[in-house]
Each structure stands twice: as C-alpha cells, then as structure tokens.
Amino acid sequence: MEHSGTIRSMVAERPPDAVRLQVGDRDVADYVWRSQLPASTAPRPFLHPVRTLAGCLVTDARPHSHTHQLGISIAAPDIGGRNFWGGRTFVAGHGPAWLDDHGAQRHRRWLRHTESGLAHTLQWVDAEGSALLRERREIDCVPSGDTAWTLGVRTRLTNATDRPLPIRSPASLGRVGAGYGGFFWRGPARTEQVRVLSPAGTGERAVNGTTAPWVAVSGADGEDREWTMLFLAADATTAADRWFVRARDYLGVGSSLTWDRPLVLEPGAHLERHILAVVADGTLTEDEAAAFADAARAA
Numbered sequence: 001m002e003h004s005g006t007i008r009s010m011v012a013e014r015p016p017d018a019v020r021l022q023v024g025d026r027d028v029a030d031y032v033w034r035s036q037l038p039a040s041t042a043p044r045p046f047l048h049p050v051r052t053l054a055g056c057l058v059t060d061a062r063p064h065s066h067t068h069q070l071g072i073s074i075a076a077p078d079i080g081g082r083n084f085w086g087g088r089t090f091v092a093g094h095g096p097a098w099l100d101d102h103g104a105q106r107h108r109r110w111l112r113h114t115e116s117g118l119a120h121t122l123q124w125v126d127a128e129g130s131a132l133l134r135e136r137r138e139i140d141c142v143p144s145g146d147t148a149w150t151l152g153v154r155t156r157l158t159n160a161t162d163r164p165l166p167i168r169s170p171a172s173l174g175r176v177g178a179g180y181g182g183f184f185w186r187g188p189a190r191t192e193q194v195r196v197l198s199p200a201g202t203g204e205r206a207v208n209g210t211t212a213p214w215v216a217v218s219g220a221d222g223e224d225r226e227w228t229m230l231f232l233a234a235d236a237t238t239a240a241d242r243w244f245v246r247a248r249d250y251l252g253v254g255s256s257l258t259w260d261r262p263l264v265l266e267p268g269a270h271l272e273r274h275i276l277a278v279v280a281d282g283t284l285t286e287d288e289a290a291a292f293a294d295a296a297r298a299a
Contacts, residue, residue, distance in 0.1 A: 017032060017033065017034045017035070017036065018030045018031060018032045018033065019031050019033065019113065019118065021115070021116060021117070021118075021139070021141050022115045022116055022141070023053065023116060023141050023142070023143050023149040024143060026053055027051070028050065028051055028052075028053070028141055028149055028279070029047050029048075029049070029050045029051070029141065029151070030047065030048060030049060031045065031046075031047050031118065031139060032045060032046050032047075032048065032070075032071075033045045033107050033120065034107050035070070037062075037070075039102050039104070039127070040068065040086060040087065040098075040102055041062070041067060041068040041070070041086040041087075041102075042068060042075060042083060042084045042085055042086035042102045042103055042104060042105075043104045043105070044070065044073055044074070044075060044084070044104065044105035045073065045105060045107065045122070045137075046061065046070035046071045046072060046073035047059065047071045047072040047073070047139070047151075048060070048061040048070060048071025048072070049061075049071070050071060050072060050151070050279065051279075052147075052148075052149075052227050052279050052280065052281045053146075053147065053148070053149060053279075053281060054147075054225060054281045055225075056221045056225045056226075056227040056281065057188050057221060058187065058188060058227050058229055058279060059071040059072060059185065059186060059187065059188060060186050060187060060188045060189060060251075061186065063186070063189070063250070065249065065250065066087065066186070066250060067086075067087070068085065068086025068087040069086075069184075069186040069250075069252070070086075070186065071185075071186060072151070072153070072183075072184070072185050072186075072277070073184060074105075074135075074137070074153070074155055074182065074183055074184070075181065075182075075184055076167060076181040076182065076257065077089070077090065077168070077169060077170060077180065077181050078090075078166075078167065078168040078169070078170075078173075078181075079103070079124065079132055079133065079165065079166075079167050079168075080132050080161070080165045080166060081101065082101055082102070082103040082126050082127075082132065083099070083101045083102045083103065084102075084103045084104075084105070084124060085180075085181065086102065089101055090170035090173055090175050090178070091173075092173040092174050093174070095175075100127070101127075102127065103124055103125060103126050103127065103132065104124075104125055105122050105123070105124050105125075105135070106122060106123050106124075106125055107120055107121075107122055108120070108121040108122055108123055109121045111136070112138075116140065116141045116142065117138070117139060117140035117141060118138070118139050119136065119137065119138040119139075120136075120137060121134070121135065121136050121137075122134075122135040122137060123135070123160070124157075124160075131160040131161075132159075132160055132161055132165060133157050133158060133159065133160055133165070134157075134158045134160045135155060135156065135157050135158070136155070136156045137153075137154070137155050137156075138152070138153075138154040138155075139151070139152065139153055139154075140152040142299060144278055144280075144292065144295060144296065144299075145295075147280055147281045147282060148278050148279060148280035148281065148292065149278075149279055150276055150277065150278050150279070150296045150299065151276070151277040151278075151279060152234065152274070152275075152276050153183055153274070153275045153276075153277070154234075154272070154273070154274040154275075155183075155272065155273050155274075156270055156271070156272045157265075157270060157271050157272075158265075158268065158269070158270040159265040159266065159267055159268060159269050159270070161267060162267050163267060164264050164265065164266055164267070165264065165265045165266075165267075166262045166263070166264050167181065167257055167258050167262060167263040167264070167265065168181075168258065168262045168263075169181045169256060169257075169258050169259060169260075171259055171260045172258060172259070172260050172261055172262050177208060177209060178244075179209060179242055179244050179256045179258070179259035179260065180244040180252075180254045180256060181254070181256055181257050181258060182241065182254055182255050182256055182257035182273065183254055183255045183273065183275045184244075184252065184253070184254040185229065185231070185252060185253045185254070185277065186250070186251070186252050187217060187219065187229065187250070187251025187252060187253075188219070188221070188251065190219070190247075190250070190251055193218070193219055193220045193226070193283075194217065194218070194219045194247055194251060195216075195217070195218045195219075195283070196215070196216070196217050196245060196247050197215075197216045197217075197218070197284075197286060197289065198210070198212040198213075198214060198215045198216065198243075199212050199213055199214070199286075199290075200212040203247070204245050204246060204247040204248065207243055207245045208243065208244060208245040208246075209242050209243070209244075209259070210242060210243055211239065211240060211241070211242055211243070212243060213232065213233075213239070213293065214230060214231060214232040214289060214290070214293040215230070215231045215232075215243050215245060215253055216228055216229065216230045216231075216284055216289040217229045217231075217247070217251060217253060218283040218284065219251070225281070226281070226282050226283045227279075227280065227281060227282070227283075228278075228280040228281075228282065228283055228284040228289070229253070229277060229278070229279060229280075230277065230278035230280065230284065230289050230292055230293060230296075231243075231253050231255070231275065231276070231277050231278075232275075232276050232278075232293045232296060232297065233255065233274070233275060233276075234274035234275065234276050234296075234297065235274050237272065237273070238255060238273045238274050238275060241255050241256050241257065241259075241273070242255075242256045242259045243255065243256070244256050255273065255275050257271070257273070276296045276297070278292045278293070278296055280292065
C-alpha cells in the first residue's frame with residue numbers, strides 16, 4: 001500500500017469500510033469504499049451521505065423503489081454482457097428482467113488518502129471473479145466560496161480482458177431515452193420545489209439526452225433548507241457525453257458513457273472521464289449556476 005499526503009491510519013487489521021471527506025473543518029461526504037451489499041445491487045464504492053456546507057442532505061442510497069441506486073457512484077448497466085448497475089437488466093425485445101448477471105467493483109489499492117481527497121485502484125469483476133475492467137479513481141473536495149464546495153470525480157477505465165469489450169446502455173438496446181451508465185447521482189427524496197435547469201432549457205424533457213454545458217437541480221430538505229446540485233464536465237471528452245436526467249419518479253443525474261450506440265473498448269484500451277459537481281446551499285439562478293460552473297472549470 002502506498003501512502004502520500006496526510007493519511008489516516010490504515011494499520012487496523014480490518015480498516016473501516018467508509019472514509020469521511022471534509023472541506024475545511026466541515027464533514028461533507030462519506031466514501032463507502034467497500035460496500036457490504038447483495039449481489040443484485042452490483043456492489044460498488046459510493047459517496048453517501050453527501051451534504052452542503054450548511055448540512056443539507058443531497059443524496060439517497062438504497063431507496064425502496066430503486067435499492068441499487070447508491071448516492072454518487074460510477075456504474076454501468078451492461079459491460080460485456082454483465083450488469084454493473086444493479087437491479088433488473090434490460091433485455092432487447094423483452095424489457096427489464098431479473099437475471100443472475102451482476103458484477104461488482106472491488107477495491108484493490110490506495111494511492112492517496114487525505115482529509116479532502118483520495119485515489120485508489122479497483123477491478124470490475126463478474127460473478128466468477130474474472131476482471132473485465134481495471135480502474136483508477138480519484139475523488140477530491142474543494143471549497144467554492146462561503147456557500148458551496150465542489151466534488152471532483154475522475155475515472156480511468158481499462159479493458160482487462162483479451163477481447164473487445166462492449167459497453168451498452170438500455171437506450172442502445174431499444175429503450176428510448178434510457179442512456180444511463182457512468183457517473184450517476186441519486187438525489188434525496190423529492191419535494192415539490194424540485195427544479196431542473198440548464199442552458200438547454202428547464203425540466204427533465206428539455207435536458208435529458210443533451211450535451212448542455214451544465215445541469216442544475218434544486219430542491220429543499222425536510223426543514224425547508226434549499227440546496228442545488230450543479231453538474232458539469234471538466235474536460236472536452238466528458239463534455240461530449242450526454243446527460244441522463246430524471247425528475248419524475250426519482251431525482252437522478254448521470255453523465256452517460258454511451259447513449260444509443262455501444263462503446264467498444266479494445267483489449268488494453270482505456271477511457272477517461274472527469275465530472276465536477278458543485279454542492280451549494282440555496283437555489284441558484286441561471287446566472288449564478290453559470291458563474292459557479294465557470295469558476296469550477298477554472299479552479
């Protein structure tokens with residue numbers, strides 16, 4: 001195990017399964033790096049709870065209607081015929097079905113671990129333990145003024161097999177608009193104040209499937225404290241991916257690795273993505289959201 005930066009003790013016989021991340025002296029997120037979950041959830045690391053600086057909860061994990069949705073995570077519904085999303089698998093010509101095809105993401109090695117960020121390597125394995133992907137993942141939390149902070153999630157996925165590896169979304173198999181797979185945020189329980197805003201328009205229908213420069217979702221917690229989640233790409237490659245947005249039966253935003261066509265990784269080939277999520281107190285206006293997005297990209 002490599003160590004760098006200010007590292008919490010990892011010498012315990014069985015280290016804790018979650019690490020706390022901070023901005024300044026405030027706890028803002030827990031990263032569950034080894035999830036003890038059923039195979040049907042496609043077990044994987046995830047961020048939850050995630051909170052604003054004022055303490056508003058902005059994630060949900062294992063909600064009753066979608067028990068495989070886990071805070072903020074990286075997941076994919078079909079990699080080489082294996083379900084790394086969790087829940088039912090979409091079958092072309094049939095629809096969603098429960099199959100015994102779930103994979104899992106396994107922590108391999110810490111590369112960096114500080115109070116505000118981490119990096120580690122993982123393997124994406126099938127039910128038999130065979131690796132399909134190797135991953136290097138980096139997560140960082142930085143301040144963004146007095147009322148917000150920015151979460152950075154960077155991933156590098158490499159084909160670990162000796163064959164071409166297709167990555168598919170349900171949309172690529174015929175489910176119109178269901179282009180999810182990649183970075184995904186599951187928002188907290190809905191309130192009537194939920195709003196989806198982007199330069200492409202307002203509301204789920206206007207934003208889902210677009211490559212808008214940013215997407216903002218605003219809501220309020222049980223104490224009527226308002227919050228906004230602002231999502232944007234940190235590089236040109238990620239910016240070319242479409243947004244997956246849901247605001248009807250649940251709140252969710254994802255940056256799609258592939259939409260209506262499969263993405264194929266050749267043996268040894270890799271892909272990289274970098275998403276920024278500004279976690280803000282209050283409801284941001286369009287101008288405020290655009291200013292935060294510009295500042296996050298420039299940081």
